[in-house]
Amino acid sequence: MRKIRLRPYIRSFSFRVGLAIFVAMSALLLGQRVLIYQQTIDTALEDVQLIIDAHKEEMDEEVELHGISYLEKSLNTISEGIRDKHLYMLLRRQSVLTGNLVEWPAISMAGKEYAEVTIQQKDEDVPLHLLVSVSEYPQGAALLVGYDLERVDAMRDGFVDLIINNFLLSFAISLFISTFIVWLLVRYFRGFNQACNMVMNGNIDYRIHTYGTNDEFDKLANNINRMLDWIKSLLFAFKDSSNAIAHDMRTPLSRLRLELRALAERPLLNEETRLAVAEHVGKVDELIAMFENILNIAKAETRTATELFERVDFRQLVKDAIDFYQPIYEDKHLQLILKLPDQPMILRGDKQLLGQAVVNLIDNACKYTPEHGTIDVRLTEIYPAVTLVVADNGAGIPKDFLEKAKERFFRLDESRNTSGHGLGLSLVNAVAGLHQGNLVLEDNDPGLKATFMIQSESR
Amino acid sequence: MRILVVEDDEGHAQFVTQGLKQAGHNVDRAKDGMDGLFLATEEKYEVMVVDRMLPKLDGLAIIETLRKSGNKTPVLVLSSLSKVEERVKGLRAGGDDYLAKPFEFEELLARVEALARRTTPEQSERTKLVVGELEMNLLTREVMREGVLIELQPKEFQLLEFLMRREGQVVTRTMLLEGVWDFHFSPNTNLIDAQMSKVRMKVDKPFKKALIRTIKGAGYKISAKD
Numbered sequence: 001m002r003k004i005r006l007r008p009y010i011r012s013f014s015f016r017v018g019l020a021i022f023v024a025m026s027a028l029l030l031g032q033r034v035l036i037y038q039q040t041i042d043t044a045l046e047d048v049q050l051i052i053d054a055h056k057e058e059m060d061e062e063v064e065l066h067g068i069s070y071l072e073k074s075l076n077t078i079s080e081g082i083r084d085k086h087l088y089m090l091l092r093r094q095s096v097l098t099g100n101l102v103e104w105p106a107i108s109m110a111g112k113e114y115a116e117v118t119i120q121q122k123d124e125d126v127p128l129h130l131l132v133s134v135s136e137y138p139q140g141a142a143l144l145v146g147y148d149l150e151r152v153d154a155m156r157d158g159f160v161d162l163i164i165n166n167f168l169l170s171f172a173i174s175l176f177i178s179t180f181i182v183w184l185l186v187r188y189f190r191g192f193n194q195a196c197n198m199v200m201n202g203n204i205d206y207r208i209h210t211y212g213t214n215d216e217f218d219k220l221a222n223n224i225n226r227m228l229d230w231i232k233s234l235l236f237a238f239k240d241s242s243n244a245i246a247h248d249m250r251t252p253l254s255r256l257r258l259e260l261r262a263l264a265e266r267p268l269l270n271e272e273t274r275l276a277v278a279e280h281v282g283k284v285d286e287l288i289a290m291f292e293n294i295l296n297i298a299k300a301e302t303r304t305a306t307e308l309f310e311r312v313d314f315r316q317l318v319k320d321a322i323d324f325y326q327p328i329y330e331d332k333h334l335q336l337i338l339k340l341p342d343q344p345m346i347l348r349g350d351k352q353l354l355g356q357a358v359v360n361l362i363d364n365a366c367k368y369t370p371e372h373g374t375i376d377v378r379l380t381e382i383y384p385a386v387t388l389v390v391a392d393n394g395a396g397i398p399k400d401f402l403e404k405a406k407e408r409f410f411r412l413d414e415s416r417n418t419s420g421h422g423l424g425l426s427l428v429n430a431v432a433g434l435h436q437g438n439l440v441l442e443d444n445d446p447g448l449k450a451t452f453m454i455q456s457e458s459r
Numbered sequence: 460m461r462i463l464v465v466e467d468d469e470g471h472a473q474f475v476t477q478g479l480k481q482a483g484h485n486v487d488r489a490k491d492g493m494d495g496l497f498l499a500t501e502e503k504y505e506v507m508v509v510d511r512m513l514p515k516l517d518g519l520a521i522i523e524t525l526r527k528s529g530n531k532t533p534v535l536v537l538s539s540l541s542k543v544e545e546r547v548k549g550l551r552a553g554g555d556d557y558l559a560k561p562f563e564f565e566e567l568l569a570r571v572e573a574l575a576r577r578t579t580p581e582q583s584e585r586t587k588l589v590v591g592e593l594e595m596n597l598l599t600r601e602v603m604r605e606g607v608l609i610e611l612q613p614k615e616f617q618l619l620e621f622l623m624r625r626e627g628q629v630v631t632r633t634m635l636l637e638g639v640w641d642f643h644f645s646p647n648t649n650l651i652d653a654q655m656s657k658v659r660m661k662v663d664k665p666f667k668k669a670l671i672r673t674i675k676g677a678g679y680k681i682s683a684k685d
Contacts, residue, residue: 243540247512250539254561255470261564262474288561289645299544308547320640323614327653356644 014186018178025170025177033166037159044152045131049114052133055087056145060135068141072098088130088146094139101128104144109134116149129153188217192224201436202303204232235302242295249291257284286421293423297408300353300430308350314386314456315345318379321358328366329375339378347386347456349435354454357431360424361390361450368448369394384456385437393447402441428452460575463507464488465495465521466537467514471560475508478564479571492516499525504532506574508567509554511538511545519552526553533574535567546643565677569629576628588623590670591683593662595623604666614639615658622671622681631678655679 063071068091075091075098090099097104105117113133120127130146137143191208198206207228208221263269264277299305322338329336365375369392376391397405397412404410406429411422428450429439437454462484466472476486487502489495492513499507499521511518522534536549539560546557555577556570588595593604600616602609611619617639622630632651636642655671663669671681 247539250560251468251471254539255468257561258470258474284561292644305544308544320614320642323612324640324642324650324654327650327657331653351641352643355642359642359644 013189014178014182017182017185018174021178021181022171022174025174026167029170029173030163030166033162037155037162041152041155044155045149048131048147048149048152049133051087052114052131052145052147055089056133056135056143059089059143059145063137063143068093068137071143075099086148086150088128088132088144088148090144090146091141092144093141099144101144101146105132107132117146188221191221195224195228199228199231200303202306202434204228204235204304235304238298238302242298246291246295250288253284253288253291257281257288260284290421290423293421293427294408296353296356297423297427297430300427300434303434305350305353305434308352309348310351311346312349312351312354313344314347314349314354314388315340315343315379317351317355318358318377318388321355321362322377324359325362325366332366332369332371332373334366334369334372335374337374337376339380341379341381345379345381345386345456347435347454349454350431353427353431353434357428357452358388360428361388361452364424364450365390365392365394365448368392368396373447381456386454386456388452389449390452391444391447391449393444396443396446396448397441399443402443405441406439425450460506461485461487461502461504462571463495463498463502463504465492465499465507465513465518466510467491467512468510471510471537474564475567478568482568484571490514492518492521496521496524499530499532500528506571507532507534508571509534509536511536511540511549519549519554522549522553533577535570535574537562563631563676565629565674566631566633569631569634569677572628573625573630573634576625588620588626590623590626590681591668592666593623593670593683595620602662604662607665609661611658611661614654615661618654618658619662619681622679625681627680627682627684629674629677629680634678 059071062074072091072093075089088099088101090097090101090104092104101119102122103119105119107115107117109115114131115133116129117132118127118129128146129149131149132144132146135143135145195206195208207225210218210221210225212218260277260281264274264281269277319340322336328334362375362377369375374393376389378387378389378391380387380389401410401412405412405425408426409422410426425439425441432439432452432454435454437452440451440453442449442451460483462479464472464475464479464486466475466488467490472488472490476488479486487498487504489498493515495509495513495518496516509518509521513521518536518538522536525532525534533555534553536545536552536554536557537560538545538549538557545559549557555574558567558570586597588597593602595602597620602611602616602619618635621635621638633645635651635655636645659669659671663671670683671679674680
């Protein structure tokens with residue numbers, strides 16, 4: 001059986017709104033109906049009381065006019081079934097009972113005008129439930145006038161039905177209302193969510209649809225849209241300025257390099273100076289490479305750099321990068337375990353940035369793995385995710401620094417004499433982000449395991 | 460060879476024109492986009508070197524204008540803008556090759572000369588490449604030298620093919636990276652030398668005469684002549 005996961009539903013805003021409306025509706029409807037119910041029962045009881053009072057008064061008058069004996073006689077006729085069959089009367093006179101009840105009920109009327117009693121009649125299955133009142137006469141005589149509460153009891157019995165009824169009704173109403181509200185909200189929130197996703201994925205021109213109602217949601221949507229306009233203008237300003245920086249920095253650096261080269265060519269220079277100058281040319285090159293890397297990272301991080309996206313065979317790309325480093329594995333006697341799929345792996349992406357990312361991962365692995373070490377490269381695709389794992393058993397990165405290693409200019413040990421500026425993994429991370437993926441660094445114990453995941457249809 | 464250099468930066472312009480003149484070329488230089496376009500349309504050049512960002516008229520605009528008027532002179536675009544993106548833009552505008560600043564003069568020279576050769580009949584239709592005793596069959600992908608079959612890995616084959624198609628020309632490491640691997644960034648270029656030495660081990664080592672030569676400060680060249 002399929003396990004239904006409830007948690008996401010319970011957590012959803014729609015569910016909570018529905019539940020809140022349901023609880024509120026139930027409480028409201030129930031309260032209202034209990035009130036009406038109470039009033040109805042009270043009115044019914046009052047009616048019974050009026051009937052009892054009317055009969056009592058009549059009997060009192062008869063006693064006053066004709067005496068108790070006359071009442072006794074007339075009660076005998078009542079007991080034979082005339083008048084109202086819901087009406088019961090019983091006269092007690094020196095332990096003689098006259099009327100249509102078999103016994104005098106054990107009740108104390110202390111201070112009360114009416115009391116409810118239950119009396120078992122001789123030839124009836126169901127006991128009688130009566131509202132009674134008692135008139136006292138001289139010489140210990142007393143008259144009990146009762147009226148059965150059949151109708152009132154029926155009303156009282158209807159209470160459970162009423163609760164269920166109420167529950168169903170409020171459920172139906174709240175379902176209707178909450179569905180409507182949720183539909184309304186979802187319509188907006190879906191738009192908001194979609195816009196956020198689109199923009200985060202580099203679709204900077206996407207805007208939330210507004211309905212022109214000028215309600216709170218439309219206002220919010222308009223505000224978010226205005227914010228997106230602003231972000232877009234910042235992004236463009238950033239692109240412009242980084243292009244300008246690239247141009248303004250590269251030109252003088254390039255000129256500096258030309259001058260250094262010209263200097264090295266001078267005939268009177270001794271060999272030592274010549275070498276020193278050549279070394280500085282190398283430093284300028286490094287500076288330019290670093291600069292290029294920073295701009296590339298920044299560009300990839302904006303996630304809008306998708307104009308160069310094309311169809312790329314990622315398997316071939318990984319293969320080429322692996323082949324390219326062949327001389328290093330041989331030189332360092334590294335064992336390479338390579339698992340590539342049999343079929344080409346076509347995806348949409350920036351070929352050069354992807355190539356650089358893969359080269360950086362392999363370059364890192366080669367750099368930090370000692371001689372006779374092992375490098376494990378695996379490429380898998382579980383559509384739409386493409387995953388490249390590059391694991392080595394070299395020095396690795398301490399656990400506390402695994403996250404930091406993705407930041408710019410992070411270098412584990414400044415004194416360690418390896419080339420690079422701590423930009424390699426940070427570029428890999430930015431490139432993964434540009435392709436809607438991520439880079440996960442883990443301890444391979446020993447060594448580093450880098451998992452580079454991207455989406456094959458990220459654009 | 461007549462070459463037009465359109466470059467506004469004095470330092471770079473001097474460096475490029477002097478270098479090209481020393482290599483035996485006839486060089487004209489334009490200081491801005493308008494002059495460049497004027498010279499390019501009035502005179503006849505075999506290759507043009509055009510900077511991307513120029514006063515008055517943008518480098519890419521010059522190329523686009525020339526291409527629209529049917530001028531097919533090969534153009535090498537120079538730029539100090541970010542490499543990969545600009546390369547695509549330059550090529551889309553009708554440029555034939557792209558070089559990012561800073562560059563080695565040898566790199567520029569090799570590319571300019573390669574561009575000039577491209578105007579001679581297209582080589583892609585050929586099924587066989589021959590350099591001296593070395594023969595490469597492009598259909599069967601077999602390489603023979605002096606009647607001996609040489610076994611090459613796919614990438615080694617591509618490296619050799621790239622060189623043989625440019626017989627007698629200097630091929631730089633960057634050109635190899637771009638042409639064989641399609642890497643338009645600069646990974647460890649020493650690896651190119653290591654890859655190249657494997658090719659030479661197979662193609663030259665067992666034989667008397669070396670066909671592939673290292674050109675100091677530039678790259679490699681394959682030639683049957685000494």
